[in-house]
Amino acid sequence: MTTGISRAQRITLALVCAVAVSTIYAIQPVLEKAGGDLGLAAGSLGWLVAAGQIGYFTGLVLLVPLGDVVNRRRLIGAQLTLTGLGAAVVAVAPNAVVAVIGLATAGVFAVVVQVTVAYAAAVSAPEERGRTIGAVTSGVVLGILGVRILAGALGDTIGWRAVYALLALLCLLLAVTARATLVPDPRTAGAQYFRVLGSMVHLVRTDRLFLSRGLITFFLFAAFGTLWSGLALPLGAAPWHFGSTAIGLFGFAGLAGALGASRAGRWADSGRAQAISGWSLALLTVSWLLIAQSEPTLWFLIAGIVLLDFAVQAVHVSSQHLLTTAHPSHASTVIGAYMSFYSLGSALGALTTAWAYSTHGWWASCVIGALYSLCALTIWGLARRNTQVAQSQRPTDHRVVSELG
Template identity: 70%
Template sequence: MPSTMTNGRRFVLAAVCAVAVSTIYAIQPVLESAGSDLGLAGPALGRLVAAGQLGYFAGLVLLVPLGDVFDRRRLIVGHLVLTGTGAAITSLAPGAATAGAGLALAGLFAVVVQITVAYVAATSPAGERGRNIGTVTSGVVLGILGVRLLAGVLGDSLGWRAVYAVLAALCLALALLAHVTLHPDTRPARARYRDVLAGAGRLVATDRLLLGRGLIAFFLFASFGTLWSGLALPLGAAPWHFGTAAIGLFGLAGLIGAVAAARAGVWADAGRAQAVTGWSLALLAVSWALTARTAPSLWPLLTGVVLLDFAVQAVHVSNQHLLTAAHPERSSTVIGAYMAFYSLGSALGATTTTWAYAAEGWPASCLLGAAYALAALAVWAAARRLPDRRGPGPLHDVGKGPAR
């Protein structure tokens, strides 16, 4: 297959991932100001976060499989428009119920990220698939971390509504850009939607590669969520007492690690995805020893953040490379199923880190994050020793031979 993935298209698709995923996470840095404006306080603030996450989970189950039924370019354009609509509703919401509906709508169609990854996998030659996926999915981590900086700056200067107004405008601009720059996703035959949904359930139940990589993603993003949902707690407390904008700057450290991990796609193309997964998960566990140190200097914490985000992105790219290479004919379905594990893991990390911090402080949160990393490493080690139901032998890199 000749490559149609130019640098310009890679940039557009990475930007799609960054902006779309930002609509889910932008509420976190401005949660208190949004709640005050909308008449919410205390535990009720969690409804705003939950609205986007629940919408996203529903989209993973119901909308991502559409990529195996319809032209993915058209889906990317349409989903961006609807994500932007949800962000616009949120920015103009007169009350909490309307804001929640807008966040849920944005989250529902933010699964354009997974449609985009499937598009990249389907339109890339085998020898470039990992590199292209690595480049494009770097936009996901850029969005998750970068929006904290954007929201901190805009939230402090213009108010929380400005954050969603900007995201809405970016979604609509990218929809137009994607329509102009991307090639149609042509396929000779497409499955029926109900068959695709049924097939997703069967894949999770019978495919050891998907189940193994899904469980790794579950614990991987539980560890990731433990850091980024809980980091504001120690930084906002003594001795630092940082504000929203200053805390958002710590996302820059994570961006360094995430961008550096884009090379994981090249390693995956060379058949080293399994090895990359193993040592990256070990690095993830080790990074928590540095992240736990918040005094007297923040340099160990910053180093730990860089290492953690590098490890998470390297594993995430390797997972998606293996899955899309093993299931090229239904890449949207398999990515949707995989990302459901991601979504549940992120929610687990975000919930448990606050419990751990309330009980024993930041060291307890870091111990929890390390435990999730070690659980992912244990799943990886166990999966290597198990035969794949699709054929004899252990789970192996697709790059080294057929895995189907």
């Protein structure tokens, strides 16, 4: 039975998400510095980014389902500790091979984020579930964008390793805090691990809500990755020539947009999750018109970043609210499978934005981002239409049953 969750516990869970996900993205603003220190050639720098993402995808498939098998409160503490261990390995890595191992390890166990979201949904009262998910997942965006600012600043002052040493320490402190302050995890009998893995495949094949939300998320985060993986390219080139610290400061614009969507959970609680998704995806598509304007002023670009991150967070919270409400008994499995779309979409955005920029410039990256956004909006529209058609047929079916009776 759910008894609700306090504000302090929401903050703890949000911090868990922020710190864990930061271990994946902290390398991006300091990539050149880290590569030079570790002796990597310029053409091999991508492995430092890919290691965390590959580890994360692996964890989504293999570890997140454990949240439906074992106690989530204990699992959060254990996975945070191992995430911190991976970050500590990166902080002291003598060469690139060890650094890649550390980044991959941190990525595997950073899926504590999804276990945390499932835990938050499980312990929340039904009327507060969307609010809680919104507060907790705001920590994800805080980590993804905030660590860019932190890593950029530390990379230009103390050194790139300092951010991983700090993240390792924070992971260990939060593991202890979570264990001491979180309420027991309500659940029925634990599921069988391999049966849970099989249910992930079954979800994709048979659940229309899950499939539509997964595809929306794939293109949503392909658009997100297009912006944030490629933004440093035009800002580091003429006429701006910004360094890593200045580029990292653009994370503030993303934070403003994401935090502006903090009420998305409350809107979802009121039954408006589908409507929120629709107008947010439309806003996401339009935001690229502003993001493409990187000269002669940056104000249009900044405004576009705010709009994009607002839209991404609003849709992300709404999707998780719908899915955890539809599948309360195995929320960890559903969230893990759902987030695999996020991981693949982010990777696609990172790859295509680099290719587009190198061949045709920033406008081409923005066109690709807008196309991803439009694909997500189209999928939402089709799913919405199919739902409305199905609902319109139900009264007819009832009348037929009544007449036959």
